[in-house]
Amino acid sequence: MTQLELIINQTSVTLDVDPATSLLDVLRNEVGLASPRFGCGKEQCGACCVKIDNKLVYACTHSMAEAAGQSITTVEGLGTPENPHPLQQAVMDLNAGQCGFCLSGILVTASKLLDENPAPSRSDVMTALDDHLCRCGAHNRIIDAILRAADKR
Amino acid sequence: MSIPFSLQRNPRLSTWIRFEGDRLIVYTGKVELGQGIKTAVASIAAFELNFPISRIDVVSGNTESGPEEGITAGSMSIETTGAAIRQASAEVRAHLLDRAADRLEADPSALVVKDGLIHNPGTNNSLSFDEILSGGQIDVEATGNPKPRPSDASDTLGTSETPRTARIDLPYKVTGGKAFIQDLQFPHMKHGRVVRGPSINHYPDQTSDLKESLANIVRDGNFIGVIADREDAVRAARQHLNDTISWQLDASHETPNGSDWLRDTDTRLLVVDGTPGDEPIPDVPACNFSATYRKPWHMHGSLSPSAAIAIWQDDHLTVYSHAQGPSLLRDALANALSLNGNQVTVIHTENAGCYGHNGADDAAMDAAKLALHVPGSHILLKWEREDEHRYEPYSPGTLIDVAANIENGRVRYWSADIYSQTHSGRPFGMQGASNLVAAWEQEEAIPRPIPQPGRGNHSGIHRNADPLYQFEDRRIVKHLNRDQRIRTSSTRGLGAFANVFAIESAIDELARLDEIDPVTFRLAHLEDPRAVAVLQRCRALASDYAPRHQDGHHPGRGFAFAQYKNRQTYAALCVFLDVDDETLEVSLEHAIIVADAGRVVDPDGLRNQLEGGFIQSASWSLKESVSFNRYGTTSVDWDSYPILRFSEIPTVNVQLIEDPTSPSLGAGEALHGPTPAAIANAIADATGIRVREVPLNTDSIRRAGLVDHTAR
Structure with missing residues (x-):
């Protein structure tokens, strides 16, 4: 076990963990965040995506040793139920999901997209989300929600 | 009232x-x-x-x-x-x-x-x-x-x-709330994993030396699980055991090759008005059309591997599970664990969408077995990704032989022989048998039941096998292959995916043979005004749509129709796609769905279900097929079992025909059948090549093109 520091959603946290542990395990089990989700453990589905200093990272394969000292953004850092991020609001407005399991990773990726490209086209959104899987078939609603959030920002 | x-x-x-x-x-x-x-x-x-x-x-x-x-x-x-x-x-x-x-x-x-x-x-x-x-x-x-x-x-x-x-x-x-079963936390909760071989037919070599590890190893016959306080420890212990154990497979349990073995069965029933019975099965007369349609094994492919939380306390087992039938699971657990039904509580807790009988029930049983070893502790048991891909029951492969006689633009005779496996592998409180994997593995093993042909109206293999069309004479035969070396059970739509694929492809072929517009041909065989209405509306919307044109691509348009179970939602579908001249790659462009689901409770929820059903079925139709070798599945993750991605999603226009005076009709599976047929019909429209096997992709188009090069 080693003392490592993370800045999670702009709050500094010091944790006593094995540096080989995945960032996903630490965020879920040590920090108690629910939004980063385990889907495959192989960088294939995108359910665990978080941002580290504005880069997208698969938390399932990213070790604590790599993440230490860096600034991490999860869905909890985008907005709250009382004060949601425009992306979260748009997903609620359009019922843009079915089971909702894929949404955390997608929202993180979408927030990075909108930071870099405030007025994306439909095709920009589809390309940006291509590393994310949705199994319910809610793709079009999710794309529409991201375009709506871009409009409203 | x-x-x-x-x-x-x-x-x-x-x-x-x-x-x-x-x-x-x-x-x-x-x-x-x-x-x-x-x-x-x-x-x-x-x-x-x-x-x-x-x-x-x-x-x-x-x-x-x-x-x-x-x-x-x-x-x-x-x-x-x-x-x-x-x-x-x-x-x-x-x-x-x-x-x-x-x-x-x-x-x-x-x-x-x-x-x-x-x-x-x-x-x-x-x-x-x-x-x-x-x-x-x-x-x-x-x-x-x-x-x-x-x-x-x-x-x-x-x-x-x-x-x-x-x-x-x-x-x-969407805001990080505790939404799914993995998010539940209990004081002093422990983590659990199971250790299984390459398939559920494998068993561990009894001489395998299960060395000490950070985890508590639970072994009961061929069932092996591990428990630890920390998730990383339990994962490491599982890895260690995976590396240590040698797995055995009897030759009689090796996975059969291809799908023609499905024909090797004597369990056959004549389906009349959607219900199988024991009437004598007539021979097929000489016909002027015959074709065989094929569907491979598909997986539910839940985005989250299955999980469960169980605790054994005061002689009572409480299980949090995402199973589709909490009371059925309670009875199955009691039976498999030799408990009374009143000693078991099952509380439904969400996980990612399941789309049918996936690993949920098995994970619940796995969690329960571990919980019995550590009374008073909650165990959070998770399957890993490859567990879900390997051990979940698949939707069965299916072969359908269609024969028809067409005269003067009318189908006079229709015959379909459907060869498949069971769609009913769900656990419930059966005596002397169990559908839970761990029940087969434990020391006091309970055998798997031998699948019985379902006899309910539109209940399994024969779901939507009976065309809604007015054909003068029809013969529909359901052939159940009871072999379960490939484990199968319920997936959205059950037999409707394969049956409607066959019916709606054949109808399109018959219409084209007689050079009749495929929608006109369908309408000529339909009497139900609600069926007619969805098809006509779909055709009208399709003729208003201006497809894009791309150099080097052949555009195509295909229709399909079904009423789910011949008694639920009516759905007409039109798919626009194009096929790359060189690569034969299929790209979906647009879809029009027209549905009549009676009284609508939640129009937006209904649209979401219809469109989602279409997109999911498009993924099955274009991309999905579980691959096997003799040791089991080789589709063990999303690279080896690809599904439709965001960049491949067509735009979709969903139109509802509302009938507030009619009862609400179920719609969650209404599009799964029409989708593969509409895509196959559009590919035929684009290329002149008739593809009769799912997945409808470059490979199957090329194979079909070699066989049937006439129409192009």
């Missing part, structure tokens, strides 16, 4: 509707699978009681409270729990009015119910539900007498709070 079936089985109104302060609790035995059932039942109660949906909570799938409603499957929830909650709410409303009448000094019919108040417009006095009940409940049995509000009593169901009924689960699902 008749009482809906589910309400007859659970007649006490307080089983369904309860009041707590200014909130209303609606109980349903159906469970949330991502289809939005909680939102739908909340909006039904909100409409009947004119009550704000924001003050309604829904409790679902708890074997200790609320109605007993079996399994959540077959697009039945709106028709069963929806109908029951509608009637129960209407009766609750009538009781509230009766009780308020005296105190408000008016006849019940003169009172107005709104926002949890009963109001006397004459005196301007009101009473809240809470004041009327003084903390009590309406604990009486349903009579069937009070009538639900007529559907045109309001513009839309639900409330006018938002233009569409907002999903009640999305706010916490």
